[in-house]
Amino acid sequence: MNVIPTSLDGVFIIEPKVFKDQRGFFMETYHREKYRTFGIDRVFVQDNLSYSAKGTLRGLHYQITKPQAKLVQVMRGEVFDVAVDIRPGSPNFGKWTGVYLSDSNCRQLFISEGFAHGFCVLSDEAVFCYKCSEFYAPEDEGGILWADPDIGIEWLVQEPVISDKDARYPRLCERSPEQLFCPEKK
Numbered sequence: 001m002n003v004i005p006t007s008l009d010g011v012f013i014i015e016p017k018v019f020k021d022q023r024g025f026f027m028e029t030y031h032r033e034k035y036r037t038f039g040i041d042r043v044f045v046q047d048n049l050s051y052s053a054k055g056t057l058r059g060l061h062y063q064i065t066k067p068q069a070k071l072v073q074v075m076r077g078e079v080f081d082v083a084v085d086i087r088p089g090s091p092n093f094g095k096w097t098g099v100y101l102s103d104s105n106c107r108q109l110f111i112s113e114g115f116a117h118g119f120c121v122l123s124d125e126a127v128f129c130y131k132c133s134e135f136y137a138p139e140d141e142g143g144i145l146w147a148d149p150d151i152g153i154e155w156l157v158q159e160p161v162i163s164d165k166d167a168r169y170p171r172l173c174e175r176s177p178e179q180l181f182c183p184e185k186k
Contacts, residue, residue: 003038006097010112011083012040013099014071018106027106029073030131040110042069044131049075052121052128057160059118060084060144060169065184067113069133077126078102079119080156084144087114088177096153101128114181116144120157142179143169 002015014035018027028034035041052058059082062068072081081101085092099109102123111117119128146155146162148171 008085008092008097011097012110014108042133044133046132046135049129052126054121054124055157055161057120057146057162060116060146062116062142063140064142064182066134066137066140067183069113070111070130071108072130073108074101074103075127075129076103077123079121079126081109081119082153083111084116084151086116086180094151094172096151120155120160144172145169148172
């Protein structure tokens with residue numbers, strides 16, 4: 001397994017070991033002890049799966065007081081996956097990183113708590129799965145406009161297909177720190 005840091009502290013590209021032969025391939029998609037040795041020490045409590053058509057853009061999503069770390073991977077197709085630092089006070093606040101994830105490169109992206117997340121589908125279709133370190137809580141959901149000019153994400157789709165909810169999210173500068181990353185004290 002190879003773990004590659006990105007330009008944002010807390011976001012890592014993971015290249016699992018893939019064993020290929022004439023039948024296909026085999027890989028471990030998660031092994032807690034192996035990931036822990038690279039500093040990815042989360043307990044994942046929920047797995048999600050989404051299917052999306054070409055040109056679909058989902059995001060930018062996060063949870064406010066119950067932030068989720070995510071381990072994301074594409075099972076079929078190709079996406080451009082994006083994480084945006086929304087941690088008030090972070091030196092990288094408002095900065096983004098993007099990674100190609102596909103069924104052919106078998107890469108994963110680990111995104112720590114405190115990041116908004118989104119992706120756009122580049123192939124005809126994509127099956128996208130992700131592990132979360134916290135349960136989804138609709139009342140705790142937050143979002144940032146996918147086309148926020150201050151963030152300046154270079155999405156790789158011309159006219160994305162977006163949900164009404166994603167199209168109505170405010171810009172990052174319109175969110176107070178309490179509406180971004182504000183984990184509950186335990």
